[in-house]
Amino acid sequence: MPSHNVIISNAVKRYGDFTAVDKISLTVKQGEFFTLLGPSGCGKTTLLRMIAGFNSVDEGAIHFADLLINNVPAHKRDIGMVFQNYAIFPHLTVWDNVAYGLKARRVNPQDIQRKVREALELVQIAPLAKRRPNELSGGQQQRVALARAFVIEPKVLLMDEPLSNLDAKLRVQMRGSLKKLQHRLGITTIYVTHDQEEALSISDRIAVMKDGRIMQVGTPSQIYMKPENPFVAGFIGISNFIECQIDAVDPREARLLLPDGDTIASVRLARPYQGGGMICVRPEQLIFSDNYGIQARIELATFLGDFVEYEVRLAGGQTLQVNEYTKDIADIRPADTPICVSLNPDRIIVYSEDAEVLTC
Amino acid sequence: MLKGGIPRLTRPRFDFWFFVKISVVAVMALFLIYPFFTLITRSFFSTRVEGLTLFNYERFFSRTYYMNALKNTAYVTFLTTLTCALIGVPLAYLMTRYNVWGKRLFYILIIMALMSPPFIGAYSWILLFGRAGFITKLFAQFGVRLPTIYGKTGIILVFTFHLYPFVYLYTSGAMTSIDSSLEEAAENLGSSRLRRLFTVTLPVILPSILGGLVMVFMAVLADFGTPMLIGEGYTVLPVLVYNEYMSEMGGNANMASTLSVIIVACSLLVLFLQKILIYKRNYTMTAMRPPQVIQVHGFKRFLVTLPVALVALVGLLPQATVVVMSFIKTDFTGFIGGFSFDNYRAIASRLSRNITNTYWFSLVAIIFIVLLGMLISYIIVRKKGLVASAMDALVMFPYVIPGSVLGICLIVAFNRRPIVLTGTAAIMIISFVVRKLPYTVRSGSAFLYQTDPSIEEASINLGVSPMKTFFTVMARLMLPGILSGAILSWITCINELSSSIMLYAGRTSTIAVAIYTEVMRMSDGTAAALASVLTVTTVASLLFFLKISKGKVSII
Numbered sequence: 001m002p003s004h005n006v007i008i009s010n011a012v013k014r015y016g017d018f019t020a021v022d023k024i025s026l027t028v029k030q031g032e033f034f035t036l037l038g039p040s041g042c043g044k045t046t047l048l049r050m051i052a053g054f055n056s057v058d059e060g061a062i063h064f065a066d067l068l069i070n071n072v073p074a075h076k077r078d079i080g081m082v083f084q085n086y087a088i089f090p091h092l093t094v095w096d097n098v099a100y101g102l103k104a105r106r107v108n109p110q111d112i113q114r115k116v117r118e119a120l121e122l123v124q125i126a127p128l129a130k131r132r133p134n135e136l137s138g139g140q141q142q143r144v145a146l147a148r149a150f151v152i153e154p155k156v157l158l159m160d161e162p163l164s165n166l167d168a169k170l171r172v173q174m175r176g177s178l179k180k181l182q183h184r185l186g187i188t189t190i191y192v193t194h195d196q197e198e199a200l201s202i203s204d205r206i207a208v209m210k211d212g213r214i215m216q217v218g219t220p221s222q223i224y225m226k227p228e229n230p231f232v233a234g235f236i237g238i239s240n241f242i243e244c245q246i247d248a249v250d251p252r253e254a255r256l257l258l259p260d261g262d263t264i265a266s267v268r269l270a271r272p273y274q275g276g277g278m279i280c281v282r283p284e285q286l287i288f289s290d291n292y293g294i295q296a297r298i299e300l301a302t303f304l305g306d307f308v309e310y311e312v313r314l315a316g317g318q319t320l321q322v323n324e325y326t327k328d329i330a331d332i333r334p335a336d337t338p339i340c341v342s343l344n345p346d347r348i349i350v351y352s353e354d355a356e357v358l359t360c
Numbered sequence: 361m362l363k364g365g366i367p368r369l370t371r372p373r374f375d376f377w378f379f380v381k382i383s384v385v386a387v388m389a390l391f392l393i394y395p396f397f398t399l400i401t402r403s404f405f406s407t408r409v410e411g412l413t414l415f416n417y418e419r420f421f422s423r424t425y426y427m428n429a430l431k432n433t434a435y436v437t438f439l440t441t442l443t444c445a446l447i448g449v450p451l452a453y454l455m456t457r458y459n460v461w462g463k464r465l466f467y468i469l470i471i472m473a474l475m476s477p478p479f480i481g482a483y484s485w486i487l488l489f490g491r492a493g494f495i496t497k498l499f500a501q502f503g504v505r506l507p508t509i510y511g512k513t514g515i516i517l518v519f520t521f522h523l524y525p526f527v528y529l530y531t532s533g534a535m536t537s538i539d540s541s542l543e544e545a546a547e548n549l550g551s552s553r554l555r556r557l558f559t560v561t562l563p564v565i566l567p568s569i570l571g572g573l574v575m576v577f578m579a580v581l582a583d584f585g586t587p588m589l590i591g592e593g594y595t596v597l598p599v600l601v602y603n604e605y606m607s608e609m610g611g612n613a614n615m616a617s618t619l620s621v622i623i624v625a626c627s628l629l630v631l632f633l634q635k636i637l638i639y640k641r642n643y644t645m646t647a648m649r650p651p652q653v654i655q656v657h658g659f660k661r662f663l664v665t666l667p668v669a670l671v672a673l674v675g676l677l678p679q680a681t682v683v684v685m686s687f688i689k690t691d692f693t694g695f696i697g698g699f700s701f702d703n704y705r706a707i708a709s710r711l712s713r714n715i716t717n718t719y720w721f722s723l724v725a726i727i728f729i730v731l732l733g734m735l736i737s738y739i740i741v742r743k744k745g746l747v748a749s750a751m752d753a754l755v756m757f758p759y760v761i762p763g764s765v766l767g768i769c770l771i772v773a774f775n776r777r778p779i780v781l782t783g784t785a786a787i788m789i790i791s792f793v794v795r796k797l798p799y800t801v802r803s804g805s806a807f808l809y810q811t812d813p814s815i816e817e818a819s820i821n822l823g824v825s826p827m828k829t830f831f832t833v834m835a836r837l838m839l840p841g842i843l844s845g846a847i848l849s850w851i852t853c854i855n856e857l858s859s860s861i862m863l864y865a866g867r868t869s870t871i872a873v874a875i876y877t878e879v880m881r882m883s884d885g886t887a888a889a890l891a892s893v894l895t896v897t898t899v900a901s902l903l904f905f906l907k908i909s910k911g912k913v914s915i916i
Contacts, residue, residue, distance in 0.1 A: 054817055073375075075820045075829075087814035091836055101822030145818075152822060 003188045004155045005030045006051065010060035013046050013212075020046040022212035023060065028156075028190055033182050035191045037199040038209035039235070044192045047209075048158055051190065053077050064155050075104075080149030080187075082159040086141045088133040094120070094144050095129040101152040119151040122181065139170050146178075150185060157182070157189045163198065175202050196236050200224065208232050229355045233280040240286070240320045242279040246350065246358070248272055254358075256350065260316045262294055267345045269358045277358065278351045283309070283323040285347040288333070293342030296320075301332050308332050312341060376827035380735050381747050387732070388754050391794050395773035396757075399765075402617040402772050416618035426600070430622075433596040436515050436587070437580040443520040444576045447671055448527025449569060453557075455528075456535040458664040459655050466672045468906065473675030474525035475848075475902055477855035477872065479585025480891045482518045483879055484678030485509055486590060487685055487888075514590035519583070521675045523576045530572030534565035540651045567638040574634045578627050582762030584858035585872075589879060597623050598858065601764045605771075605862060613772055620765040627760040679899075682891040690885030703889035711886065713867070714874040715893065721785060721870065722853035725792035729849050732793070733800030734835055734842055740801070741808040742816075758795045766795055767862025783865035791859045796852050800845035803909075807841025808834075844909035851901050855894060 006028040013021040021043045028034040036044035049055040051062055053074030062069050069077055089097050098119055102112045120126040123143040133141060142162060149157060162178075163171045179202050182189050193199050199206050200220040208215045208223060208231075216228045227233035230241060244264065248254030251269040256279060258264050264279070284307075287293070299319065300311040310322045310333065322341065333339065350358045406415040420426045454460060455467070488495045489509040499506050507513070538561065546556040562569075584598040591599065597619060605616040656664060689698040707715070740752045758766065770791055774781035781787040815837070819829040857872040864873050871890050878887035 052817075052821060054820075073825075074817070075823050075825050077821075078823070079821060081818065081821045083812075083814040083818060085812055085814060087812055087818035089815060089819070089833060091833075100819070100824075104823040148818075148822070 003030050003186060004065040005032075006156055006188060006190065007063040008047075008051075008060070009063075011047065011050060011057055011062060012059035013043070013050055013055055014058050019212050021050065024212070024214055025060075026207060026214065026217065028188060030188055031186045033179065033189045033191065033202065033204045035193060035199045035203035035206045036209055037193055037196060037206050037235075038215075040194055042209040043212040044194075044209050045160055046212075048160055048190060048192045051156070052079055052081055052158055078152070078155050080152060080154035080157040082142075082145045082149050082157070082162040084161045085165060086145040086162075088136075088141050088144055088148075090133050092133075093129065094125065094131050094133070094136070097133070097144055098148045098151055101148065105152065115151055116147075119147040123147045123177075138166050139174065142166065142174060146181070150181075150187060154187070157187045159189065159191045161193055162191075164193070164195070171198070178202065200236070208235060210235075226357075227280070227349060228357055230278060230280060230351055233349065238283055238321060239280045240283065242281070242318065242320070244277055244279050244350075246273050246275060246277040246352075248274065248358075254350075258294070258314075258316055262316075264294060265343055265345045265348065267348065267350065268360060269350065270360045271358070273352055273358055276353045278355075279343075280349045280351065281343050282347070283321040284325075285344045286320060286322040287342050287344065288322065288324060289340050289342060291340055293340040296339050296341045298333055298335050298337045298339055300335060303332060312339065314341070376825075376830070377739070377743060381739060381743070384732065384735060384739065384751065385747065388751070391770075391790055392754060392757065395766075395769035396761075398773040399617050399620055399769045402614055403621045405614050407614065416615050419615070420618060420622065426619075429595045429597055429600045432512070432594055433581065433626075436512055436519070436596060437577050439512075440516050440519040440523065440580045441573050441576050443516060444524040444527045445569065445573055447520065447524040448572060449531050449562075451524070451668060451671055452528050452531035452535055454664050454668055456532045457651065457654055459653055459661065460668050461661065461665040462669075466668050468902075469672040469676050470525045470528055471906075472679065472899060472902060473522060473672070474529075475851050475855075475898055476522070476679055476895060477585065477857060477898075478518055478522040478583055479589055479857055479872070479876065480682060480895065481522050481678040482514070482586045482590040483875070483887065483891060484681040485514060485518055487681055487884070488677070510590060510592040511594045512591075515587050515594065515596075518586050518590060519576075519580050521671075521678075522586075523579050524671070524675070526575040526579070527569065527572035530568045530575070531565060534568035535561070536650050538564060538651060540649045543651065570634055570638055574630060577630050578760065581623060581627055581630075582764075582858065584762070584764045584861065585876060588876070597626075598762055598764045601768060602861065605768060613768060616768050617772060620762075620768050623762055623765055624760060627762075631760060679895045682888045682895060686885070686888040686892040688885070688888075690883075695884060703885040706886050707889045707893075711871075711874050711878075711890065714869050714871050714890070717785075717788075717868060718854050718870040718872070718894075721788050721792060721868075722850055725789045725796065725853055726846055726850050728789070728793045729797050729800050730842055730846050732797060733804050733845060733849075734838055736797075737801045737804030737808055737838070737842075738830065738834065741805045742813065755801050756798050759798055761795075763791075763795060763856065763858030763860075764862055766791055767859040770859075771862060782863070783868070785868050787863050788860060788868050788870070791863055792853045792856060795856070795859060796849040799848040799852065800842060803845030803848070804838055804842045807838050811837055840908060844905055847901050847905040847908075851898050851905075854897055 006026075008024055008026045010023045010025055011021055012019065012023055024043075024047060036047060038044050046055055050057050053069070053072065057070045064077075089100065092100065095116060098116045099112050102115060107115070117126065120129055123146055125140055125143045125147070128136065128140060133144070136144065145162070163174055166174060175198060191199075191202065200223075203220055205217060205219055206223050207217045210231055216223060216232045218226075223232060223236055227236060227239075233239040234241070242264065243259065245257040245259070246254060246269075247257060248269050249272060251272050254267055254269045254273070255263050256265045256267065256277075295315040296312045298310055299313050302309045305326070307323045307325045308329070310324065311319055312322055313319050320341065348359065352358055403416055404412050404414070406413055409415045451470075455463060460466065486509065487493055489506060490496065493509070496506050509517070542564065543556055543560060546560045547553075551559065582598065584602060587594065587596045587599050588602070595603075601616050601619045601623070604619060605613050685695060686703050687699055687701070688695045689700045689702060690696060736751060736755055739748050740755075761769070770787055771782055773779075774787060781790070816829055816834055819833045820826055824832070855872060856870070857876060860870050860873050861876060864870065869877075871894055875887050875890045875894075878884075878890065
């Protein structure tokens with residue numbers, strides 16, 4: 001299937017004084033499953049609709065391979081799109097919905113027959129071909145929308161939160177089949193979601209967005225393990241942020257100090273740095289012990305099955321979230337228990353005051 | 361490597377919708393804005409004074425003749441608004457909160473009262489309670505003299521039973537969209553049912569009631585046929601417009617223009633007052649749990665049904681009367697008794713032109729209304745922006761322009777070069793289109809608001825151009841809404857009197873005009889037969905509307 005890379009250079013979209021997309025540059029590789037992830041209002045859907053041709057590009061350029069598409073009207077861009085609420089034509093049967101784009105392209109009738117049948121089989125709804133959209137469940141409508149988008153063999157496939165209207169169980173199930181299907185078709189896909197778990201599980205690469213800008217681009221593990229700034233660290237998964245003083249005259253042995261002067265950890269930094277900063281640590285990277293680490297007290301214990309989530313308050317007043325796996329412990333620690341907390345120095349990220357990563 | 365050079369800034373798009381907008385704006389400018397501005401200009405001219413002058417306005421505010429008409433208008437509009445509130449609100453309460461017998465039937469009857477033209481109502485009341493009316497004569501045999509139906513009493517009576525459905529529809533709409541938890545909260549806090557009604561329910565739905573009352577007010581202010589037929593010398597402003605225009609025939613309708621401007625100013629003032637009154641008081645809500653219908657039985661159920669039945673049946677009386685009367689023999693003295701088809705034979709031989717005119721003009725108007733209605737409602741809902749909001753305001757403007765005023769507008773705009781249309785079928789059709797378009801635009805846009813915008817984008821995305829998408833997908837999806845609106849437009853077109861009476865020439869006369877002229881020349885039988893033709897068409901169209909709109913399109 002002919003698929004293309006997508007090159008976005010310095011794309012800008014403004015609504016009056018508000019800049020929805022602010023000089024974004026990205027390259028989506030051929031055949032890649034690429035996700036735009038961010039909170040609502042971050043500009044991810046705006047950017048997707050700029051690629052689709054429903055929003056104009058105010059500045060910058062969007063290329064499919066080496067073709068500039070800024071001024072190509074939406075109906076000539078040859079893009080497949082799956083809409084958030086499916087946008088199935090309510091007056092057409094499943095079959096006619098899927099055949100719609102092929103007919104617009106004046107594909108000959110035998111090929112239409114064959115392609116629609118194949119597409120419906122691929123998404124496993126061939127028996128429903130003669131049904132009307134109002135006789136379908138949400139998941140089935142989702143599959144129709146998907147088949148309709150890829151049956152035209154588009155240059156690029158766009159998906160705008162396609163799973164957000166499904167119930168939790170079906171969502172996880174569809175996630176898997178979506179990824180498998182995309183892999184099989186090898187079609188360049190740009191996917192928009194605000195659900196970080198979905199993004200992590202489905203994507204080859206993710207761009208995390210905020211306020212119309214890109215905060216980080218990387219593989220799911222890069223984004224989770226090495227967030228380049230506190231926003232990404234806070235948005236992807238749960239992070240504890242601890243303000244600290246950094247004493248790194250010798251970057252190989254930097255000391256991180258709490259406001260009350262206690263040393264919380266000694267780590268290796270990339271360069272010398274002296275001054276304020278912030279530690280970011282995941283709840284599962286904090287370790288309880290009876291006598292090693294910072295003095296703290298358990299405020300709340302929440303049993304969640306495979307792990308227990310604790311809210312602890314440090315002597316200095318700050319609260320942290322600590323997760324402890326149930327397979328590692330004998331019992332739940334009750335509230336008010338005094339405890340010591342230490343952190344795994346290999347698994348923390350230290351940011352400077354300017355939110356720059358200092359850890360190697 | 362990258363072809364195409366430096367991307368240009370977005371250029372203005374000369375696409376399909378660009379040309380549609382231009383054309384629609386041009387049509388509106390020619391047939392709405394230009395006539396209205398000509399009207400305003402004309403109101404500042406007089407044959408007696410050179411150049412621009414306030415002469416007409418001075419005359420209006422200094423002569424008792426004109427001031428009386430203004431006073432009369434104010435009297436009947438306010439009083440009718442009050443009587444409609446007194447009937448409409450309790451009726452809505454009974455219908456929404458109790459298991460009234462035959463609810464569906466009464467609902468249809470109430471809507472019928474609204475959709476039938478008021479001048480037929482006026483005529484029927486005269487047939488029953490007029491000087492030679494059946495009921496008047498009946499009572500006279502027992503020596504009882506009934507109070508006169510002519511004058512302001514008759515006007516208010518006719519309007520009340522014609523227009524109370526506005527208040528009913530607005531109020532019942534609001535009453536069913538109150539979440540029941542609101543009333544339960546009041547009850548829980550110790551309010552009795554009656555106290556709850558006056559302290560919670562009614563205040564919350566007040567903006568809707570007000571909306572209905574304003575509709576009543578505007579309709580009374582605009583109507584020409586009723587006061588003309590039953591008013592007998594009780595002159596109100598729309599009648600005055602007609603009289604002035606007739607006396608100025610061959611002149612240039614300056615005073616009629618002035619009066620028209622004053623009427624429009626009055627209706628704008630009322631609209632403005634309403635906006636102020638409901639400002640910050642618009643409690644829109646969607647009922648998660650609509651209020652329960654209270655189930656009463658036996659005599660109690662009879663008691664809640666009785667008022668509904670009385671009002672609905674009295675409202676239906678005019679239609680029933682004209683249909684019955686149309687089959688009764690007449691001569692120059694009036695109805696003489698005995699069943700016959702003579703009246704229908706008479707209209708078939710003498711007035712068939714009016715009948716074909718009515719249906720032809722309305723049909724042609726509806727074709728334009730459907731096409732324009734689809735395009736305009738689409739632009740209003742989907743192409744937000746300056747042009748769209750201007751269009752939204754403009755297309756609704758005819759709501760505040762009474763028919764007779766629109767008639768004068770079109771006359772003063774198109775009775776001399778460059779465009780002369782007076783006396784043609786075209787001007788009748790134009791007035792129908794301009795005046796009745798809002799119904800179709802409203803229901804069309806209501807439907808469009810419920811349609812997911814991405815359906816259209818999906819079609820474009822799959823490679824179908826925006827124009828083709830509009831005609832193959834959007835038009836298809838909007839069709840039920842547009843069609844329902846078009847039927848309402850159709851019903852009001854065939855029943856249109858107040859603008860037609862200004863615009864018709866002998867060859868272009870319609871049924872409504874003929875009813876008026878036949879009544880004036882005391883030809884009661886033919887008038888009844890014509891009115892029956894209209895009534896039957898109206899009822900049939902209305903039933904068709906209820907069938908295809910399936911309750912999704914509001915009648916108001």
